[in-house]
Amino acid sequence: MNSEREIEEEAEEKPDEIYLVPHTHYDAICFLTKEDFFYVTIDLILKKVIDILDKTDDYKFTIEQTFLLEEVEKRLPELFSRMREYIKQGRIEIADGEYLMADTMLPQEETLVREILFGKNYIKEKFGVEVPVMWQVDRFGKNAQLPQIYTKSGYKWVVFRSGCPERNPSEFLWEGLDGTKIIAHWMPLGFITESDLNKLERIYLELRRISLTNHILIPYGGRITIPRSDTSEIVNEWNKKHRSRMKIATPSEFFKALEKEPVEMPIRRGEMFSGKYSDVFPDCSSSRIWVKKSLRRYESWLLSFERYVAILKILNFHEQYTEELRDFWKKILFMGFHNVIPGTSMDSAYEEVRDYIGFLKTKLSYLTPKVLKEVIDADLRKETYGDVVVFNPLSWDVSNWVEVDLNFDEGDVKKIGGLRSEDEEIDVEILRFTRYEDESLRYARIGFVANVPAAGYKVYKIMKGVPKGNGNFIRIKGNIIETKNFDVRFNSRNGLIDVIKNGIKVCRANELVLEEEIGDLYCHKETTGCPLKTEGGEGVRYGSFRMKNFWIEKSPVRRVIHIEVDYFSLRWPYRLVDTLRPMIWRHNFQKVRKKIIVYRDLPRIDFVTTVKEEHPRLRLRVRFSTEIFKIPEYCCDSQFGTVTRPTNQYYYEPEGWKEKPSGIFPSLRWVDYSNGKIGMTIINKGTPENEVREGSVYITLLRGVDMLSSDGMAGPAIPVPDARELKTYTFRYSLYPHEGDWRGAKSYKHGFEFNYDLVAMQLPRAKKFRVKRSFLKLEPDNIVMTALKPSEDGEGVILRFYEASGEETDARLVLFKKPEKAVKTNLIEEELEEITAGENIEIKVKPFEIVTIKLVF
Numbered sequence: 001m002n003s004e005r006e007i008e009e010e011a012e013e014k015p016d017e018i019y020l021v022p023h024t025h026y027d028a029i030c031f032l033t034k035e036d037f038f039y040v041t042i043d044l045i046l047k048k049v050i051d052i053l054d055k056t057d058d059y060k061f062t063i064e065q066t067f068l069l070e071e072v073e074k075r076l077p078e079l080f081s082r083m084r085e086y087i088k089q090g091r092i093e094i095a096d097g098e099y100l101m102a103d104t105m106l107p108q109e110e111t112l113v114r115e116i117l118f119g120k121n122y123i124k125e126k127f128g129v130e131v132p133v134m135w136q137v138d139r140f141g142k143n144a145q146l147p148q149i150y151t152k153s154g155y156k157w158v159v160f161r162s163g164c165p166e167r168n169p170s171e172f173l174w175e176g177l178d179g180t181k182i183i184a185h186w187m188p189l190g191f192i193t194e195s196d197l198n199k200l201e202r203i204y205l206e207l208r209r210i211s212l213t214n215h216i217l218i219p220y221g222g223r224i225t226i227p228r229s230d231t232s233e234i235v236n237e238w239n240k241k242h243r244s245r246m247k248i249a250t251p252s253e254f255f256k257a258l259e260k261e262p263v264e265m266p267i268r269r270g271e272m273f274s275g276k277y278s279d280v281f282p283d284c285s286s287s288r289i290w291v292k293k294s295l296r297r298y299e300s301w302l303l304s305f306e307r308y309v310a311i312l313k314i315l316n317f318h319e320q321y322t323e324e325l326r327d328f329w330k331k332i333l334f335m336g337f338h339n340v341i342p343g344t345s346m347d348s349a350y351e352e353v354r355d356y357i358g359f360l361k362t363k364l365s366y367l368t369p370k371v372l373k374e375v376i377d378a379d380l381r382k383e384t385y386g387d388v389v390v391f392n393p394l395s396w397d398v399s400n401w402v403e404v405d406l407n408f409d410e411g412d413v414k415k416i417g418g419l420r421s422e423d424e425e426i427d428v429e430i431l432r433f434t435r436y437e438d439e440s441l442r443y444a445r446i447g448f449v450a451n452v453p454a455a456g457y458k459v460y461k462i463m464k465g466v467p468k469g470n471g472n473f474i475r476i477k478g479n480i481i482e483t484k485n486f487d488v489r490f491n492s493r494n495g496l497i498d499v500i501k502n503g504i505k506v507c508r509a510n511e512l513v514l515e516e517e518i519g520d521l522y523c524h525k526e527t528t529g530c531p532l533k534t535e536g537g538e539g540v541r542y543g544s545f546r547m548k549n550f551w552i553e554k555s556p557v558r559r560v561i562h563i564e565v566d567y568f569s570l571r572w573p574y575r576l577v578d579t580l581r582p583m584i585w586r587h588n589f590q591k592v593r594k595k596i597i598v599y600r601d602l603p604r605i606d607f608v609t610t611v612k613e614e615h616p617r618l619r620l621r622v623r624f625s626t627e628i629f630k631i632p633e634y635c636c637d638s639q640f641g642t643v644t645r646p647t648n649q650y651y652y653e654p655e656g657w658k659e660k661p662s663g664i665f666p667s668l669r670w671v672d673y674s675n676g677k678i679g680m681t682i683i684n685k686g687t688p689e690n691e692v693r694e695g696s697v698y699i700t701l702l703r704g705v706d707m708l709s710s711d712g713m714a715g716p717a718i719p720v721p722d723a724r725e726l727k728t729y730t731f732r733y734s735l736y737p738h739e740g741d742w743r744g745a746k747s748y749k750h751g752f753e754f755n756y757d758l759v760a761m762q763l764p765r766a767k768k769f770r771v772k773r774s775f776l777k778l779e780p781d782n783i784v785m786t787a788l789k790p791s792e793d794g795e796g797v798i799l800r801f802y803e804a805s806g807e808e809t810d811a812r813l814v815l816f817k818k819p820e821k822a823v824k825t826n827l828i829e830e831e832l833e834e835i836t837a838g839e840n841i842e843i844k845v846k847p848f849e850i851v852t853i854k855l856v857f
Contacts, residue, residue: 016214016244018204019254022231023062023221024049025137025191028100029349030223030339031708031716040224042072042079048227050082053091056232060248061086062221064096064135066119067334073126087127093250095159097123097131099330100337104136104143105273105666106285106292106688107336108299109639109786113800115333116153117828121792133251136160137187137219138338141273141280145640147176148850152827157255159219161187163272163280169212171258175269177641177806177848183255183265190278191222197234204244213261216244217254271643275659279714281342283524285666285689286619286700288343288723291353293686293731295335298360300755302328304393305364307455307788308371310797311775314817314857315378320790324367331356344521344715346708347722369761376457382768386459388419389769390760392452395778395785395801399601400753401558403431403447404760410436412765416444418467419460422771425467426450426460429555449557449601450758453774454814455788459763474559474600476552481559485603486737488596492550494535495563497596499605499680499737506680506737507626510596510607511535512545513698514567515619520707521723522714524619524664533567534623544571546585561596567615589615604683604736604750612728613702621698624682624735629675630695635742636667637751640786640802641848642742647692663691664700669751672742673697681736681747683754701731748804749781777814782807783845792829796821796856806847813841813853821856829854 024045027037049061063069073080086092099118102111123131134155136142141163150158158174164186166172174184188210192203197220207216221227228234231248238246273280285292305328309321335353339345372391387406392398419426426448433444452458474483481488486506489498499506514532519525533539549564569587573580595608611620633644649663666688672681673692682690682697689700704725709715734754738745763769778785778801787800796819803809822837831854835841845851 014214016208016216017257018216018218018244018246019249020231020235020246021062021217021219021249021251021254022060022227023095023219024064024225025221025223026065026068027223027339028067028334028337029345031346031718033349034352038071041068042076044226045224046072046083047079048229049092050079050086052227052229052231053086058232058248060091060093060250061227062093062095062135062250064094065098065100066122067100069126070122084127087129090250093133093252094123094127094129094131095133095135095251099333101136101138102333102336103140103338103341104146104639105141106341107295108668110303111299111332111336112149112639113153113787113827114329115336117792118329118333120154120828130154132156133255134158135251137191137222139279139281140284140338140342142271143639144271144643145176145178145638145848145850147174147182148178148180148640149827151180151182152850152852154826154828154830155182157183157185157251159185159187159251160272161190162278163274164268164278165272165274165276166268167277168210169266170207170210171212171265173265173267174272175267177270177643178846178850181267183259185217187219188277191225192218192220193222193225196220197228197231200234200238212265213258213263215254215257215261217251271638273665275661276654276657279659281344281522281714282662282664282666283519283689283703284342284344284522285664286687286703287521287705288350289687289702289725289729290727291335291341291343291350292688294357295332295341296686296755298335298357298364299332301364301368302332302360303787304756304759305368305371307393308368308375308391310788310790311375311455312371312378313790313797314775315375317374317378319374321367321371322790324363325790328360328363331360343723344708346718347720350722368759372759372761376769379770379773381770383771384459384768385461385765386763386769387462387765388460388760389457389763390450390452390460390758391457392455392758393756394454394752395776395783396454396749396781397451398753398758399449399451400758401447401599401602402450402758402760403445404762406444406446406762408441408443410442411438411440413441413462414439415464416441416446416462417465418463419448420463420467421458421460424451425463427467427556429557447557449599450760452758453772454777455785456772456774458772459769470601472600474557474598476559481598483598483600488598488605490561493547494545495547495550495565495594496535497561499735501678501737502739504628504678506628506678507624507735509605509624509735510594511623511625512592513621513623514539514590514615515621517617517619517703517705520705520710520714521720522709524662524703532618535565541574542571543567543569544582546571557601558597558599561594561598563594563596565592565594566590567592603738604734604754606732606734608730608732609701610728610730611701613704613725616704616706616724616726619703620701622701622733623696623698624680625696626673626680627695628678629673631675634671634673634692634697636665636690637670637748638668640850642748642804642806648694650691650693663693665690669755670747671697672745672747674738674741676741678739679741679745681738681742681745681750683734683736683751685732685755687731687733699733702729743805746781748784752784773816774814775816779812779814780809782809783811791854796854798825798829798852798854800850800852802850803845803848808847809845811843811845811851813843815839815841815855817857819855819857823854825852825854827852
């Protein structure tokens with residue numbers, strides 16, 4: 001490492017330009033309440049900023065999120081007016097500009113886009129300025145498609161704090177999965193607070209060593225950092241003593257100067273999720289798992305609802321639901337905030353999140369069937385009577401399981417043999433029912449596998465007779481459930497299953513793994529190095545799982561294995577267990593109820609695992625173990641793409657890392673582990689944390705801790721009793737065994753299908769409807785829709801999709817109605833170029849490219 005004298009000598013060749021950027025980082029919640037943070041940020045920081053700006057000519061300041069600005073506008077309009085003046089003058093710069101600074105690894109794609117869309121629209125409306133700098137200054141990692149997301153949202157440059165795999169230089173080109181590059185600056189020292197201004201010499205020298213050019217960015221500020229009124233004097237004193245020049249600046253000033261330098265920037269590709277130089281806290285992916293499960297559920301529900309609202313707009317329906325959508329999205333965006341969805345805030349901070357979840361459940365439960373009824377009623381062509389309609393929110397034809405509640409008048413229906421739609425006849429499973437005194441059905445809940453057109457619906461009529469077969473089968477032979485897709489061999493003694501495809505055992509599936517947890521909301525910690533116990537018997541000797549009940553339900557369309565198993569912390573005798581039968585079971589702190597669902601007509605196995613957790617300090621994972629392929633990498637679904645990650649990182653012991661690799665990563669909807677010939681995709685519904693170790697894929701169901709930060713390093717040492725997870729949870733996940741790799745198996749499609757449910761509702765029997773309808777279809781099926789929404793300007797609808805397999809593709813949009821105009825836009829709906837409009841629109845799409853089109857009808 002160079003000495004300070006050598007650094008100064010190098011600086012003499014060309015004086016350094018130092019950009020001191022005063023800023024504040026706003027947290028909606030964390031270890032203070034929302035009101036606490038409003039008070040600190042507004043009364044103690046922003047008011048002082050305005051005072052300093054009023055009294056000096058050279059002071060500048062950077063602020064971030066519009067959630068805060070909206071609150072200032074509402075509470076203190078005079079302060080807001082003063083801030084607006086300085087923003088227009090350029091002395092206050094808005095960087096980031098999101099509604100709230102999102103976690104970029106855990107929310108779904110559209111949540112990240114809407115954070116930016118809501119924020120930038122507000123900024124343009126209130127201040128008339130652009131936001132060219134993305135300012136991701138808090139911790140946690142960054143997903144691999146952010147260069148494309150940011151560039152297509154109007155950003156020119158990005159600053160971020162955590163996850164960079166290389167330290168030198170601090171400026172580089174960050175390349176996304178599609179090849180989009182954006183100029184990036186990594187903050188090697190993180191937040192520099194008011195006390196650090198007394199150490200400017202050391203800070204400058206350290207940053208100078210790794211700066212690409214003679215332009216040095218020093219971001220001064222952070223969470224609840226009070227601005228210093230003597231900042232100008234500090235800068236003036238520096239300039240008297242040094243040849244290098246320092247000035248108070250904004251982030252965009254630094255980047256404009258950087259761009260003028262004739263230097264070749266190194267390229268760094270993919271996600272920024274390395275703990276080499278900064279913490280990224282991968283274990284946050286399982287903290288407060290109820291928040292993750294809830295966000296996933298309501299993101300998917302809202303996105304489906306929004307698509308039906310957009311279809312209503314195309315059908316010229318009078319009601320637009322504009323305010324409802326905006327209100328719903330703001331609550332989702334709060335849940336996607338970088339201190340909410342990771343689960344790393346204090347207990348009381350989540351009271352508002354619970355309120356939002358209750359609100360979304362109530363409103364969407366009421367409005368979704370209302371909008372679906374309006375869609376089918378507005379589709380004017382009437383062809384047939386029907387009993388059930390099933391809607392599909394995805395952009396391809398979907399076959400999936402769906403359930404519906406049916407109510408009948410006395411004497412109307414005595415038997416449900418199946419369902420018919422035109423020439424198609426399908427079997428159903430009667431899940432529960434009640435009858436009138438005349439034995440006719442009063443109520444029935446039925447389940448079935450429906451095949452529904454892309455972004456459309458299909459109408460079914462009840463059959464009395466038995467449907468004709470479709471050639472598929474499901475049967476039990478001995479302890480094996482056989483289907484056309486695979487066989488499932490079950491063990492009634494421990495409840496584990498083996499999945500066999502083409503005569504090859506793909507994996508042992510759904511094995512619970514209990515592990516010691518002595519960490520906190522940020523980090524998993526253990527001392528044992530082995531499980532406390534697995535369902536297969538591995539682990540410390542004292543405890544054990546005990547099978548309580550096992551049975552199989554049969555229907556024409558599926559087999560459901562039911563398992564009841566309890567974990568006891570003590571089984572006696574606990575020695576010589578191979579020869580001595582257990583006689584005493586004590587300390588039952590975990591009760592588990594499993595359903596393993598094998599379908600006749602679907603190529604996946606669904607798991608529903610309900611856990612009544614009373615065991616403190618525990619990590620509970622589910623394991624899928626294979627012996628046929630132990631390879632060094634696996635693939636994970638990410639926002640708008642797929643990334644490859646290393647296996648067996650648990651054993652990696654690099655020297656000098658800030659955060660030791662653990663093998664833990666978040667995925668979005670699925671992970672895939674395969675050897676190119678055969679493999680398995682494991683799909684989650686809000687349990688994103690995963691690890692691949694020694695040929696086994698682990699999915700974390702929950703992690704119970706009792707401290708926010710046990711050592712006071714990642715945050716304050718605050719007790720968080722609610723995070724002990726002593727609750728009853730129901731987890732849903734799925735296994736898709738397949739041939740080939742994730743591309744050939746189209747794992748991305750199955751991930752969406754498991755997360756975006758078909759929706760069924762009963763129809764009035766005396767009314768005619770169109771038999772089926774597709775409002776929109778994208779071809780081929782590696783073109784995946786993520787949004788169909790009313791446009792922000794009210795003129796039309798926005799369609800967004802991406803290429804999901806990493807291959808250049810000629811995409812085709814098949815519409816039910818010819819648009820008057822089709823325009824390519826960026827992610828924030830600014831128009832770019834008009835394209836040929838028609839019922840079929842063709843467009844070339846690059847690998848992992850995101851495309852947004854505005855359609856005006």
